[in-house]
Amino acid sequence: MIRLCTICARGGSKGVPGKNIRPLQGRPLIAHTVEKAVQSGLFAEIAVSSDSPAIIEAAMVAGATLAVDRPAPLADDTAGKLPAIVHCVRSAERVTGREFGIIVDLDVTSPLRAVSDIQNAVALLETSGVSSVITAAPARRSPYFNLVEVGPDCVVRLSKPLPNGVLRRQDAPPCFDMNASIYVWNRWALLDHPAVFYDDTRLFEMPEERSHDIDSELDFRLVAFMMEQNLD
Numbered sequence: 001m002i003r004l005c006t007i008c009a010r011g012g013s014k015g016v017p018g019k020n021i022r023p024l025q026g027r028p029l030i031a032h033t034v035e036k037a038v039q040s041g042l043f044a045e046i047a048v049s050s051d052s053p054a055i056i057e058a059a060m061v062a063g064a065t066l067a068v069d070r071p072a073p074l075a076d077d078t079a080g081k082l083p084a085i086v087h088c089v090r091s092a093e094r095v096t097g098r099e100f101g102i103i104v105d106l107d108v109t110s111p112l113r114a115v116s117d118i119q120n121a122v123a124l125l126e127t128s129g130v131s132s133v134i135t136a137a138p139a140r141r142s143p144y145f146n147l148v149e150v151g152p153d154c155v156v157r158l159s160k161p162l163p164n165g166v167l168r169r170q171d172a173p174p175c176f177d178m179n180a181s182i183y184v185w186n187r188w189a190l191l192d193h194p195a196v197f198y199d200d201t202r203l204f205e206m207p208e209e210r211s212h213d214i215d216s217e218l219d220f221r222l223v224a225f226m227m228e229q230n231l232d
Helices: 029-040 053-062 081-096 115-128 187-192 217-228
Strands: 003-008 045-050 066-069 102-106 132-138 148-150 156-158 176-186 202-205
Touching: 003 029, 003 081, 029 045, 029 053, 029 102, 029 115, 045 053, 045 081, 053 066, 066 081, 081 102, 081 187, 102 115, 102 187, 115 132, 115 176, 115 202, 176 187, 176 202
Parallel strands: 003 045, 003 102, 045 066, 132 202
Antiparallel strands: 102 176, 132 176, 148 156
């Protein structure tokens, strides 16, 4: 089955201005994701979608094979990522004249993923035949034990209490934090009904040390430190 990798990176960034092409270990942030996609050996095409010529140029230098100009309505602060991914897929199919059976979106802000994470997440979808696969890491907070909410009455309560309670975190049902690293779809699911979750969505577990998502200056510094320690 022909696979397409999409990498969507708009020019505007509030938390870390210019983060998608900010140098990380001497290379633009986006280059780390493009390089892992290339190294995976999975993709017929690696398409980068952006409203920024500088981001597209950096991605193409790193090994992306298709440049997709993202329309302004899909690149503002209110735009969701799913419409941008769908636009990227349809643009890639129109330009190449090919239909891609598997779509894999890699988030630029999660550069610590391993090549094997990409390969294994794709393998999970292809062997199970499900609509989609998402990646996540074990949650550090449990809604059954120590994740709380403040209600309208200002009273603090567990987010998801169980009838008999949980005395130890280890006894709570396993929970995971989505790490926004890898999303895998069957084409028919994504294009017919764009969504993150379907009735048959599977989870591919990644370790915490490969699951950091850059949303702030602190995140950027932490990821840079981890790469310096050869943890990437």
